[in-house]
Amino acid sequence: MVTGVEIKGHVVHLEGVLSPRRFSHSLRVARTAVRMARRYGVSPSRAWMAGLYHDYCREWPPEELIALARHQGRDLSSREEKNPLLLHGWAAAQVLEDAGRICDPEVLRAVTYHVEGASSLEPLGQIIFAADYLEPGRPFHFRDETNLYLSKTLDGLYEWVDQSLRAYYKENGAIEKLTDFESASSLQE
Numbered sequence: 123m124v125t126g127v128e129i130k131g132h133v134v135h136l137e138g139v140l141s142p143r144r145f146s147h148s149l150r151v152a153r154t155a156v157r158m159a160r161r162y163g164v165s166p167s168r169a170w171m172a173g174l175y176h177d178y179c180r181e182w183p184p185e186e187l188i189a190l191a192r193h194q195g196r197d198l199s200s201r202e203e204k205n206p207l208l209l210h211g212w213a214a215a216q217v218l219e220d221a222g223r224i225c226d227p228e229v230l231r232a233v234t235y236h237v238e239g240a241s242s243l244e245p246l247g248q249i250i251f252a253a254d255y256l257e258p259g260r261p262f263h264f265r266d267e268t269n270l271y272l273s274k275t276l277d278g279l280y281e282w283v284d285q286s287l288r289a290y291y292k293e294n295g296a297i298e299k300l301t302d303f304e305s306a307s308s309l310q311e
């Protein structure tokens with residue numbers, strides 16, 4: 123459970139870390155995730171924390187993401203070497219845990235896997251993955267369908283978001299999901 127005072131502390135901290143546009147995106151993801159959590163029987167406070175902090179390291183330069191991975195002894199895939207931004211969810215979980223900001227392993231896993239999803243994601247992770255793309259500031263074709271989750275199971279929604287994104291990348295000739303998605307999105311600074 124996150125208290126009102128803690129909420130304020132987290133929001134103020136994050137505002138000092140991220141650019142205004144990404145900070146706003148993070149707030150929208152947190153709010154969207156809370157709505158989804160209530161719908162799907164997941165802890166709203168965990169959803170809020172994971173949504174708020176999911177892009178904590180999204181604005182790090184690629185060299186810093188690589189340096190953190192090397193420092194932590196993490197092996198990089200060839201895709202990650204080519205596109206270090208893929209590491210930003212993993213990096214956020216590391217940094218947030220080290221700083222004692224988030225200790226809940228489920229929240230940390232949701233932050234870690236929000237970038238590309240994973241085949242065995244827990245419900246909270248599925249919610250954060252979906253909320254990242256369904257939040258109302260996104261420019262995609264499904265932006266107007268944010269209430270769609272009311273008619274789907276969480277597994278169904280996760281699949282639907284994943285497939286919609288893949289179709290979008292294919293249509294737009296994307297090679298690396300993250301880079302192309304974000305360069306096409308309203309988050310581009």
Ligand SMILES: [Fe+2]
Pocket residue numbers: 176177180210211236237
């Ligand atoms: Fe992200």
Ligand SMILES: [Fe+2]
Pocket residue numbers: 147151176177254
């Ligand atoms: Fe995001």
